[in-house]
Amino acid sequence: MVTIYDIAKKTGFSVTTVSKAINNYSDVSEKTKKAILQAVEDMNYLPNSSARTLSTKKSWTIGVIFVESLGIGIKHPFFNEVIESFKQAVEVFEYDLLFASRNLHGSNKSYLEHFRYRGVDGVVVVCSDIHNEQVRELMANSLPSVVIDLSSTTSSVVYSDNITGSKLAVEHLYSLGHRRIAHIAGHESTFAGQERQKGFIRAMEELSLPVLDEYIVNGQFFSEQGGYDAMKRLLSLEEPATGIFVAGDNMAIGAIEAIREAGFDVPKDFSIIGFDDINIAKLIHPKLTTIKQQTDLIGKRSAELLLEQINTKEKLTKQIKVPVKLVERDSCRKI
Structure with missing residues (x-):
C-alpha cells in the first residue's frame, strides 16, 4: 500500500508539506500542491480516513441543504446543476457530501443540530426562501457555511445578478x-x-x-x-x-x-x-x-468560499454576485 512517505520520496517534499498539500492548507504554493496531487493520482494513494480525521481534526464531509417550495428536491434543474459543479470542485480535495433529509428521520432536530451531530466541516445551502428560520439560524452560527441564491450579511452568499x-x-x-x-x-x-x-x-x-x-x-x-x-x-x-x-x-x-x-x-x-x-x-x-x-460558476465560487472558511477556521460574510447573460433564441420577434 502506498503511504504518505512514498509520496514524499517521489516528489522530494517533506512529509509535512505533502500532508498539508493533500489537506489543502493555504501555506502551500499552488505549484507545490499541483505536483504533490499529481503524484497522489499517479501512485493511486488512498489516505486512511480515520487517520486523516484524527490528524487534521476534520471529518472531510460537507453538509448539503436544499430548501424549495415545489417539493421536487434534487430533480430541480437549478439545484442539480449547481450542486454538481460544487461537488466537482470539493471532491478534488477528497470531501464527501452529506445531504440533509427533509424530515431528519422524524426528529425535531434543526438543520444546525443535525449537522453538528454529524460533525460536518461546513454546510452549503441552496435556498430562495428569505423567511426560512432554520436556514437563518445556520447562517448566523459559527459553523462555516455558504448560501446559494440568497442575499445576507450574516453568512457568505453566492447568487446571480x-x-x-x-x-x-x-x-x-x-x-x-x-x-x-x-x-x-x-x-x-x-x-x-x-x-x-x-x-x-x-x-x-x-x-x-x-x-x-x-x-x-x-x-x-x-x-x-x-x-x-x-x-x-x-x-x-x-x-x-x-x-x-x-x-x-x-x-x-x-x-x-x-x-x-x-x-x-x-x-x-x-x-x-x-x-x-x-x-x-x-x-x-x-x-x-x-x-x-452560470450554474457552473455559482457552484465553483460557492465551493471556494466554503473551503476558504474551513481551512482558515474563520467565518466569512462575503457576497459574490455572479454575472448573467442574454441568450437569444426563437421565442421573441420584432414587431
Missing part, C-alpha cells in the same frame, strides 16, 4: 419594438422572485414605460403550472401585453402552453423571454430566449 438579468430581458423586448411588456413573477417570499421583479420595474421606469399592476402577475414558485395560470390571467386582459418577461424558464414553458391553448402562437402573437437557461430551454419549440444563470 438577478436585477441586471431582468433589465437585460426588458431591454431586449424593448429593442424588438415591444412597449406593452408584462412580467410573470416568482413568489414574493423568494429572493429571486423579489429581485427579478425589482429589475423588471427598474428597467420599465428607465425606458419610460408604464408599469401596470395588471401586467405583473404572480407565477407562484417557478413551476410550469404557475406560469400557465399566470399567462391565462394576462390573456384575459382587455389589452394584453405583446412581450412577456417570465422570471423562470419552467414558468415560461407553462406560459407558452397557455398561449397555444388559447389559439395563439409564440413568437408570432406573443414574445416570451425566460430566466435560468435550463437544459430544456434550447430543446422546446420555439427554442426559448432566456437569461442564462
